Amino acid sequence: MSDVFIEKGGKKLRCGFTTGSCATAASKAALLMLLTGENMHHVSIMTPKGIPYNAEIVDIHRNDALEYVSCAVIKDGGDDPDVTSGAKIFASVCLTEEEGIEIEGGEGVGRVTKPGLDQPIGEAAINSVPRKMIRENLEEVLSLRGITGKGVRTIISVPDGEYIARKTFNPKLGIVGGISILGTTGIVEPMSDAALVETIKTEINVRKAEGREILLASPGNYGLTFLHEVYGIDENIAVMSSNFIGDTVENAADSGFSKLLFVGHIGKLVKVAGGIKNTHSMYGDHRMEILSDIVIDVAGYGLEKKILSCVMTDEAVRIINEEGIGDLVFEEMVSRIKKNMEEWTDGRVQVEVIVFSNENTELVATKNAHEWLSKI
Incomplete structure (x- = not known):
């Protein structure tokens, strides 16, 4: 991955990538591995900012029947003092019999309990732009592989998310049980x-x-x-x-x-x-x-x-x-x-x-x- 830098206060600072970008990359890699049966250790996505993200893929798991594949991307916040930096953002992907992309939150991803947030009450705190990124990337993989009549379910999880969330605004905002999957540009600008x-x-x-x-x-x-x-x-x-x-x-x-x-x-x-x-x-x-x-x-x-x-x-x-x-x-x-x-x-x-x-x-x-x- 080639680093992205910005100038701020006379200093050159390295940008990172959002939890939304990490979740998208993990979902795309998991689906590609599910369809090919082969492991992959890097995957590229394009962020909404127009900057490519070549993410490293870790912790690959699959069951013997190849019903699902899960993998993770390690969140890198760049030079931003981001409490989620170092967290593993997992995606577990399987095919479904109905067309469409289902995006769900698993362990360590918060749930919305108050109105006024990006997602309705009861939904996983995976915001609109990351959902769009995940959906479009998975649809593209299905299309390029010629898969029709099938859908995809991806479950995003962050094993340490509930602990990390205590250091964020989430409890005050009414998001319980974990962190949010965020990002409007896909890029984390240091001290933005x-x-x-x-x-x-x-x-x-x-x-x-x-x-x-x-x-x-x-x-x-x-x-x-x-x-x-x-x-x-x-x-x-x-x-x-x-x-x-x-x-x-x-x-x-x-x-x-x-x-x-x-x-x-x-x-x-x-x-x-x-x-x-x-x-x-x-x-x-x-x-x-x-x-x-x-x-x-x-x-x-x-x-x-x-x-x-x-x-x-x-x-x-x-x-x-x-x-x-x-x-x-x-x-x-x-x-x-x-x-x-x-x-x-x-x-x-x-x-x-x-x-x-x-x-x-x-x-x-x-x-x-x-x-x-x-x-x-």
Whole structure:
């Protein structure tokens, strides 16, 4: 297999292949071995991205009557910190008397238990694109071999899938018993922003399908802990946006939410007050500059040097409060956060915001934030 690389952050990173590509390659190889009676140790498929995948085939098994063949492909996530890397993705294939391709989930492949996901409740968590990839590759093999009047059943399994899934979002999304077979391009791009945003979008869709009227979101574990320890909110209810605050707000609107309650630490959310959609430092920090500008706008205080010299926002909060202007400054800050978030959706979503600082101390909240929190 020739490696595929991308440039990111000035570094050359090796791409991997999705669980969907692995399941497709294993299914194709198993069917070819079933039809030919011969072992094969590599098989090629074309990913939706248009990049070929020449997969190594391992753990070949068949019964004496040649009723089925099973084999595996070892998942390689490239340079992405992917918890499924190294897992064996198995396919067990047999012919059926009815035409068509049946795709089922076996050991270690999760089952869908909540609405709003790619597959209906009760189905194996094998997403639409991998199902399409598997179906098309198996149909092609049957056609090229001149097989008519027969169908194929393939069962995808991941022996370590149930353990691996504990390290993923699956339990929170309502996928139980294993991992998901995923991938829209067939390729894993290292540290892919698109993959993270897609996960956030999926979780938002699940919350909408649960019938929730208000979407609760927070940038990370710090915010989830605050919600749980201060307000007793179940952490699993909140969508974790990471740095993708703009994408989260826009996806909330696209999923049909008209109300969004966003809870986060000032270190993240002050950036939103300055109109920053992605709060990762690589896209620009400007926390102290934004906070300093707000202080000047609302209080006219000359605290620029003190605030700009702060390393952490909690230190800046202390300085502002000691000057006795905390109420003015933080009310203006949270107002700007709310205004920017609502403008990102062209007014489709009403946003309320709670901002906290160090040691789980609520700093400021918009007018209806606590009322909404009581309804979640």
